[in-house]
Amino acid sequence: MNNKCIICGSEQSKRLTGRAGWEVRICLDCANALTVPAPTTDRQYDDHSFFQIPVEGALRWRHAAGDLIKFIHDNGCRGTFLDVGCGNGFAIEAALAAGFEAQGIEASQSAVISGRDRGLQIQVGYYQDNTFPDNTFDVILMNHVLEHSANPRTMLMSAHKHLKPNGYLCLGQSNYLGTIPRLLGARWYAWVPKEHYVHFSVQGVTRLLQNAHFQVKSTRLTTLFWDWENILASTLRHWPGIMLHNFAAFVNQTRLGFPFVGDQFNVLAQKQEGNR
Numbered sequence: 001m002n003n004k005c006i007i008c009g010s011e012q013s014k015r016l017t018g019r020a021g022w023e024v025r026i027c028l029d030c031a032n033a034l035t036v037p038a039p040t041t042d043r044q045y046d047d048h049s050f051f052q053i054p055v056e057g058a059l060r061w062r063h064a065a066g067d068l069i070k071f072i073h074d075n076g077c078r079g080t081f082l083d084v085g086c087g088n089g090f091a092i093e094a095a096l097a098a099g100f101e102a103q104g105i106e107a108s109q110s111a112v113i114s115g116r117d118r119g120l121q122i123q124v125g126y127y128q129d130n131t132f133p134d135n136t137f138d139v140i141l142m143n144h145v146l147e148h149s150a151n152p153r154t155m156l157m158s159a160h161k162h163l164k165p166n167g168y169l170c171l172g173q174s175n176y177l178g179t180i181p182r183l184l185g186a187r188w189y190a191w192v193p194k195e196h197y198v199h200f201s202v203q204g205v206t207r208l209l210q211n212a213h214f215q216v217k218s219t220r221l222t223t224l225f226w227d228w229e230n231i232l233a234s235t236l237r238h239w240p241g242i243m244l245h246n247f248a249a250f251v252n253q254t255r256l257g258f259p260f261v262g263d264q265f266n267v268l269a270q271k272q273e274g275n276r
């Protein structure tokens with residue numbers, strides 16, 4: 001089995017967790033973790049059902065999007081904004097409300113239709129296929145996107161090109177080092193082994209960003225935001241974990257503070273000039 005790290009190339013890894021058919025291994029060189037075996041393709045989102053959430057009932061998603069845009073805005077970002085993998089476009093709506101000139105790109109056709117129906121500017125397709133002009137955006141957001149890519153470094157290099165000088169890239173990632181994943185082990189809902197190539201740590205993603213000529217300006221730990229339907233569905237699928245799942249749902253619903261926060265993190269990084 002090929003355990004070579006797609007972030008740093010190292011073959012030194014140790015098993016963290018797993019179930020029948022997959023495991024997660026921590027790379028001993030870059031502190032990110034890898035799904036083994038890796039997902040078979042990163043082009044599986046054209047008809048993705050994840051985004052088929054009713055727009056009118058999606059208060060929690062809107063709240064999470066607003067919270068993320070506030071983090072970006074509070075750090076001084078303004079101007080043109082691209083949301084890569086924007087789903088239904090909740091973050092675009094929040095960015096528009098905050099004064100950004102915002103657009104998105106999304107592979108899921110149903111999600112694009114939903115966003116366009118609400119008047120949002122969204123291209124359909126995969127970011128890695130699309131040619132945005134160089135030096136176009138002040139801010140690029142990739143919220144729970146990078147882990148779905150077979151080549152995260154290439155994604156970051158594209159963002160570097162599309163950003164204006166001193167522009168900002170914001171990443172939202174699940175944090176496998178958080179309290180909830182440690183409690184839930186292989187039952188943690190954010191492993192998603194058929195889709196996630198990499199599970200980033202703050203330290204690991206910071207190194208990756210530095211290698212792609214970004215400088216991290218701000219980092220925060222938060223909680224993943226799951227609604228009851230999602231929690232219930234995964235609880236029924238993995239019934240032995242019912243207590244832990246309910247606990248995790250309770251923690252996320254009530255947004256309890258330390259030590260429960262931390263199964264997600266956001267990083268805001270600024271484009272540096274330099275040869276790539």
Ligand SMILES: [Zn+2]
Pocket residue numbers: 005006007008009010027028029030031032
């Ligand atoms: Zn590595």
